[in-house]
Amino acid sequence: MLSEGLLVSAPGKVILHGEHAVVHGKVALAVALNLRTFLRLQPHSSGKVDLSLPNIGIKQAWDVARLQLLDTSFLEQGDVTAPTPEQVEKLKEIAGLPDDCAVTERLAVLTFLYLYLSIFRKQRTLPSLDVVVWSELPPGAGLGSSAAYSVCLTAALLTMCEEIPNPLKDGEHINRWTKEDLELINKWAFQGERVIHGNPSGVDNAVSTWGGALRYQQGKISSLKRPPALQILLTNTKVPRSTKALVAGVRDRLLKFPEIVAPLLTSIDAISLECERVLGEMGEAPALEQYLVLEELIDMNQHHLNALGVGHASLDQLCQVTRAHGLHSKLTGAGGGGCGITLLKPGLEQPEVEATKQALTSCGFDCWETSIGAPGVSVHSATSLDSRVQQALDGL
Numbered sequence: 001m002l003s004e005g006l007l008v009s010a011p012g013k014v015i016l017h018g019e020h021a022v023v024h025g026k027v028a029l030a031v032a033l034n035l036r037t038f039l040r041l042q043p044h045s046s047g048k049v050d051l052s053l054p055n056i057g058i059k060q061a062w063d064v065a066r067l068q069l070l071d072t073s074f075l076e077q078g079d080v081t082a083p084t085p086e087q088v089e090k091l092k093e094i095a096g097l098p099d100d101c102a103v104t105e106r107l108a109v110l111t112f113l114y115l116y117l118s119i120f121r122k123q124r125t126l127p128s129l130d131v132v133v134w135s136e137l138p139p140g141a142g143l144g145s146s147a148a149y150s151v152c153l154t155a156a157l158l159t160m161c162e163e164i165p166n167p168l169k170d171g172e173h174i175n176r177w178t179k180e181d182l183e184l185i186n187k188w189a190f191q192g193e194r195v196i197h198g199n200p201s202g203v204d205n206a207v208s209t210w211g212g213a214l215r216y217q218q219g220k221i222s223s224l225k226r227p228p229a230l231q232i233l234l235t236n237t238k239v240p241r242s243t244k245a246l247v248a249g250v251r252d253r254l255l256k257f258p259e260i261v262a263p264l265l266t267s268i269d270a271i272s273l274e275c276e277r278v279l280g281e282m283g284e285a286p287a288l289e290q291y292l293v294l295e296e297l298i299d300m301n302q303h304h305l306n307a308l309g310v311g312h313a314s315l316d317q318l319c320q321v322t323r324a325h326g327l328h329s330k331l332t333g334a335g336g337g338g339c340g341i342t343l344l345k346p347g348l349e350q351p352e353v354e355a356t357k358q359a360l361t362s363c364g365f366d367c368w369e370t371s372i373g374a375p376g377v378s379v380h381s382a383t384s385l386d387s388r389v390q391q392a393l394d395g396l
Contacts, residue, residue, distance in 0.1 A: 001129055002160050005042040007385060010151040010377040011035070012137040013144035013207040014234065017272040018216075019300055020250050020308055025218050027184055029276060030203050031227070032211040033234065034374035037135040037148035038385070040393045041156040044128050051112050052132045054395060055139065058105050060095070064126050067117070070094065074118035075118045083195050086327060091117075091195075111195045115188065119157045127160065127339060134392040136365065141236050142243070142333035147204030150192030155185045155377045166379060170238045173384035177373065185209050185377060211376025215276060228282040229345055229373040230294075231344040231355065233322070235329075236366040237314035239337025246334045250308050264304050270302050291345045295328040298343060302330035310335030317363055318342075325356040341372075 011032040018028025032357060049067065051060045074087050089112045094117075101109075112131070120126050133152060137145040155177070158164045164181040168174075176184065186209040193200045213227035254261040275297050282290050302319060305311060314332045318340045322329045329342040353369060354357050360367045382390075 001043070001123065002162060002166065003043060006156050006166070007042065007158055007380040007382060008039045008152045008156045008159075008377065009036045009380060010043070010148040010155070011144075011146050011211060011374045013204055013306045014339070014372060016213070016332070016341075017275050017297065018268060018389040019331075019333055019335070020218060020247065020305065020310060021265045021268040021272070023247055023250070024191045024254070024265050026265055027215055027217045027272040027276070028203075028216055029213060029224075029272050029279075031213045031230075031372040032207050032374040032376060033137075033143060034229075034371045035136040035143070035234070035368060036150050036374075037133060037137060037145065038393060039131065039133045039152035039156050041160060042130040043160070044130055046128050048127075048128055049116065050130045051109065052130075052395065053105075053108055054132070054134050054392060055241065055361060056102075056105050056108065058108060059125065060097075060109055061112075062094075062096075062296050064128050067094070068126050070117075070202075072117050072121055075114075075121055085298065087292070088195060089115070107146075107196045108149065111192045112153060114195050115150070115153050115157055115192050119154070119163070119188065119193070120161055121160055132393050133154070134389070134396070136218045136368075138236055138264050142338055143234075144204040144208055146196045147189065147200075147208045150189040150196070151185060151205055152376050154188040154192060155379070158185060158188065159379070160244055168379045173381050174378050182209050182376070194350065207376075209376050211374055213279060213373055215272075224276060224279060226283050227279045227373045229371045230285050230347075231369070231371050233327075233329075233342040233344065233353070234362070234368045234370055235318055235340045235342065235360050237312070237318060237337050237340065239312060239314045239365060241312075241334055241336035241338055243334040246310050253309055259354070261308065264307055268301060268304050271297050271304075286346070288345070288347075291343070294343055295345075298328045298330045298341075305335055307332055312337045312354065314363075314365075315340055321359045321363065322356060325352060325359070327356060344369075372383070 012035050014033050016029040016031050022028035049062045091113050137143050139145045159166050189205040206221050213224040237277045319329045322342045327342050329340050357367045
């Protein structure tokens with residue numbers, strides 16, 4: 001068991017191209033978003049396990065001695081298995097949460113307990129720990145915040161019990177685990193996602209684990225080789241939407257107008273494939289022409305998504321505002337509100353970017369300047385984190 005603390009971070013995700021088409025067997029490109037979730041794990045000897053999630057106002061503590069006495073045979077020994085509804089019910093009893101606890105808070109706590117008890121089952125004694133998780137990602141916005149949470153927890157707990165080694169060497173600021181260790185992190189994180197979502201695709205945790213860009217089609221996930229990091233604006237319209245209803249709407253439109261909608265889905269598939277090809281060519285030395293192609297693909301896909309019926313007045317406004325500043329945007333995820341992404345070409349003057357952000361904020365939207373194609377789950381030295389993150393983890 002490790003005696004020193006750990007600092008871990010993992011990225012969120014956005015869908016670059018292929019949302020909705022992916023439901024109908026087409027390719028989707030998912031990319032790691034450099035808005036990150038940070039976790040600090042500190043072993044101690046208080047005899048307690050403390051979990052603090054400042055974003056959602058959770059502070060929970062459990063007696064290790066009480067947890068130690070539990071019959072955890074309901075958690076399969078040593079193997080990575082899917083949590084069953086019965087297991088989740090038992091975890092609810094252990095969690096001791098109040099009846100009026102909101103769903104998000106309850107699921108976050110249950111995921112922690114599931115991973116803590118499952119990963120440490122093989123240890124003779126459960127460790128006393130203090131765990132704080134803070135995120136730059138807004139929850140429930142389709143940006144993979146729950147997956148980043150599961151990935152951070154899994155990486156920290158597996159490293160803590162020395163199931164995988166800590167890759168950070170003395171004097172290093174940041175490092176990542178080996179491919180083999182990342183595969184184990186991803187497997188366990190997927191189980192955490194199952195506690196939260198029931199039947200997730202596995203894309204969000206894979207993007208958060210591996211980083212970069214992934215191609216997803218009919219359950220198969222593969223990494224793109226050396227995708228470039230692209231600067232973007234991420235905008236949250238804050239318009240709530242039901243993913244389920246939007247997906248059903250596209251299915252209905254496909255059944256009603258098969259000759260019209262099927263070619264749209266095929267065209268979106270071609271956009272994803274063309275984008276994948278261009279990203280592969282960009283590598284280390286992207287050319288301006290390649291950015292212009294990416295902008296055209298963004299425009300065409302946004303029009304297709306509107307034709308599928310998943311647009312929204314707020315997203316139209318986002319596209320109009322950014323177009324007035326010479327920039328190109330599309331929705332990301334389910335649509336019907338939610339988030340949009342805007343590509344920032346190299347050489348853009350910062351005052352122009354700031355003016356665009358200001359215009360979006362004055363529409364009532366939240367806006368971040370960030371990047372996609374970010375590194376996956378990483379371990380940090382304390383000195384490598386900026387003061388804002390340090391203060392958030394300290395609860396200041």
